[in-house]
Amino acid sequence: AQSVTQLDSQVPVFEEAPVELRCNYSSSVSVYLFWYVQYPNQGLQLLLKYLSGSTLVESINGFEAEFNKSQTSFHLRKPSVHISDTAEYFCAVSLSGGYQKVTFGTGTKLQVIP
Amino acid sequence: GAVVSQHPSRVICKSGTSVKIECRSLDFQATTMFWYRQFPKQSLMLMATSNEGSKATYEQGVEKDKFLINHASLTLSTLTVTSAHPEDSSFYICSASAGGRGQPQHFGDGTRLSIL
Numbered sequence: 001a002q003s004v005t006q007l008d009s010q011v012p013v014f015e016e017a018p019v020e021l022r023c024n025y026s027s028s029v030s031v032y033l034f035w036y037v038q039y040p041n042q043g044l045q046l047l048l049k050y051l052s053g054s055t056l057v058e059s060i061n062g063f064e065a066e067f068n069k070s071q072t073s074f075h076l077r078k079p080s081v082h083i084s085d086t087a088e089y090f091c092a093v094s095l096s097g098g099y100q101k102v103t104f105g106t107g108t109k110l111q112v113i114p
Numbered sequence: 115g116a117v118v119s120q121h122p123s124r125v126i127c128k129s130g131t132s133v134k135i136e137c138r139s140l141d142f143q144a145t146t147m148f149w150y151r152q153f154p155k156q157s158l159m160l161m162a163t164s165n166e167g168s169k170a171t172y173e174q175g176v177e178k179d180k181f182l183i184n185h186a187s188l189t190l191s192t193l194t195v196t197s198a199h200p201e202d203s204s205f206y207i208c209s210a211s212a213g214g215r216g217q218p219q220h221f222g223d224g225t226r227l228s229i230l
Contacts, residue, residue: 034218043120043207043221044158090157102148102219106157 002027002093006105013081014113021076021108023065023091033074034092034102035065044090050074061085086112117141118210120222128230129200135193135225137208144210147191148219149183152205164191198229 003026013019025031032051036044048059055067065076074091091105117140125133137147146165150158164170164185172178180202182194191210195202205226209219 036221041205041224041226043118043223044209045221046218049218101160101163104157 002031002095002103004091004093004103004105006091006108008108009106010109010111012111012113015083016080018079019077019081019085019110021089021091021110023074023076023105025072025074025091025093027072027093027095029095032094033065033067034094035059035063035074035076036090036092036104038088038090038107040087047076047089081110081112083112083114085110116212116220118144118208118220118222120208120225122225123223124226124228126228126230127198130197131229133195133198133227135195135206135208135227137191137193137210137222139189139210139220142210142212142220143188144191145188145213146211147185148209148211149181149191149193150207150209152207152224158207161193195227198227200229203227203229 005024034049035047037047038044048057050057050067058064063078065074067074088107088109090107092102094102119138121136148163149161151161152158160173161176162170162172162183164183166185166188170183185191205224207224209221211217211219
């Protein structure tokens with residue numbers, strides 16, 4: 001079975017500073033990887049995903065994540081954060097064979113400080 | 115595209131009441147829908163997976179008779195919390211997928227259930 005570890009429960013960062021949210025996964029087979037964002041009292045929104053191909057994937061709002069197979073990581077980065085990026089971020093993994101069941105990490109709360 | 119509507123957004127009711135939550139995919143056909151429960155400051159816990167027209171598959175520890183799931187069409191799934199008690203109070207989130215490799219899950223905005 002696959003698993004996801006997000007070591008940082010909270011990450012405070014000043015506005016316009018860079019940020020990295022860490023995600024490591026464990027699986028004996030190939031996987032798909034996702035980052036979701038959750039704003040207060042809302043559902044999750046897909047931020048970006050890695051299925052295959054280029055190991056660097058980007059979102060439309062400036063986030064990017066890099067799939068590193070040797071380190072089994074999929075860290076999320078942004079070079080300059082905004083106040084509006086304050087939210088909870090969840091890393092998730094699913095098996096690449098048939099998809100469907102997704103395992104979520106415990107989440108990282110990104111707090112952008114003005 | 116890929117909008118999932120969840121209704122109601124908030125429910126407050128007395129202990130013993132049954133509560134139904136609807137999850138609709140508005141602009142795509144969802145072959146599979148998922149129901150999650152999220153406790154405060156925790157991740158999502160998958161409760162069950164439902165495929166249109168068949169019985170839901172429940173995760174270990176989730177009571178089937180307590181959480182009734184129906185997925186009668188490609189755009190609608192419902193979760194009914196039967197005889198709800200205060201310990202059932204939580205944030206319930208549904209998601210829907212069109213199926214196929216790499217298709218992400220699209221989430222509803224969740225339902226805050228409070229049982230008095």
